Amino acid sequence: MSDNEKTTREIRIDPIVPTSSVLVATARGMRPRKEEAPAPRDTRKHVDTCPFCRGNEDKTPPTIASYPEEKQWDIRVVANLYPVLGENGSQDNMNFGLQQTIEGYGRHEVIIDHPSHGIAIHEMSTEHLAMIFKCYQDRMRELYTSDERLKYILAFKNFGPAAGASIPHTHSQIIAMPVVPENLFNELENSHQYFEKHHKCVFCSLIDEALTYEATIYDRESGEVRRKINVGQYVIEKNEHFVAIKPFASRYEWEIHILPLEHQADYLLTNEEKLQSFAEVLKNSMARLDQVIGGAQYNYFLHSIPHSKEFNNCSKSYHWHLEICPRTSIPSGFELGSGLFVNTISPEDAAEKLRSVDLSDIL
Ligand SMILES: [Zn+2]
């Protein structure tokens, strides 16, 4: 970055969860941590010793579901060999003073996303991607109906060692849990409050704002232009049904959120045509990321309204989305201790870089 380039140093308030803010500090000296070079990606197609490669089905727990059903699998679902939440919890809930526990009951499944060992998301066909996201829906639906103690089912993916993937073969995971996780709970609560006040979904408002092209902020006293905001600058990809946005208050430098353009709280209500459209936006967004940061290692996770009675009143205020968080560095003590993430690339610049990738060169 040249010296005459404008530096930013501001705390941005997350519009969905205002208590979660981020410090955008772009000058080199303000960076609290060093950027890590991504570990080389395992791009092999088949690995004989890999339990997730075709032909090694006996090295994993039995198949729970496979896609397509009738032929050789393209996607395979198995139980996690080392579940973080187990099926047969025998321990009772415990309440003693400040020590309160809920039985670690739940389900943990692995979705082997593709037969090709080291394939990246943007290298998969949109049909295949749509099938992966259909598979998440099927598993979520089945798990929600299997046990009413399951309050939330989280579908997520860790890709690359920096993102905590322990097995290099491309896979995602489903964890069904007896509690609603804090991140999601905060989003549900805050968006509900926003709805009570403004009679509008905050996510829909966010999309509207991102799609409005320009805004000018005037100084109240002098009437002079204080700041020109090109709000369209946060949009990275868009098609008929979905939009990929670089959030204004991104915790991670290259974070991207994908949301349906039309209001929808429940991911399970997205039909196959829409999933196809979602897959296009995802594939293009991931191709842009991969090009800009060179071999993206990331976590993505799906946030959707829980199937639990206590959240029935959130269907107008909540809006499902996929959050993609590429890992380019390890959080510092300051970030962990304060909860204030430091983003060293301004989201506007990051969005601009992502948008300017010429996809015709790579797809
Ligand atoms: Zn493999």
Ligand SMILES: [Zn+2]
């Ligand atoms: Zn909405």
Ligand SMILES: [Zn+2]
């Ligand atoms: Zn979310």
